[in-house]
Amino acid sequence: MSRSWERKVRRNTAQMNQKRKKQGLGQLVPDSEKVDRFRGRNYIFPIVLLLIIAVYAFLSTGSTQNVGTTWTTIGLYLLLALMFYLRRPYLAVGADYVQTRRMFGDRRLQPANIKAISVQPGYVVIQPVKGANWVFSRLLYRYPVDEMKERLSSFAKLHNITFEER
Known part of the structure; x- marks a missing residue:
């Protein structure tokens, strides 16, 4: 089978799947x-990141300089941990x-x-x-x-x- 024919079949199948999805029907899959x-579920690396965040937050509580940077760093690490947890x-x-x-x-x-x-x-x-x-x-x-x-x-x-x- 030629590649152009395969592309046509894939494109038409994708269009039919979109129509069937709008109608609430199952998808066509060759x-x-x-x-x-x-x-699976990745939970160990997010836990390690949360522990690093906790240590960082504990060590930086005494410092009054760059509070905004500290909270930005904590927020970004939380976002990274969430990303690794949700990206299965x-x-x-x-x-x-x-x-x-x-x-x-x-x-x-x-x-x-x-x-x-x-x-x-x-x-x-x-x-x-x-x-x-x-x-x-x-x-x-x-x-x-x-x-x-x-x-x-x-x-x-x-x-x-x-x-x-x-």
């Missing part, structure tokens, strides 16, 4: 574009890719770039051919590891990727 998205980490498993959010943007791996997938109680590890492992933890980020295990096992079987369950 089978090739179905994506399972597993969301995820693992998206599509028909021919896995995608996640890293510190500086989304990262996507095609099946040819995945060496192995291993699952342990509370952890899922995706080992890319090049680069650091992707670790999804139930303890740190509250990922639904059991659901992820089922979907990643079918993804691994479909693309002949080594799948280890420990």
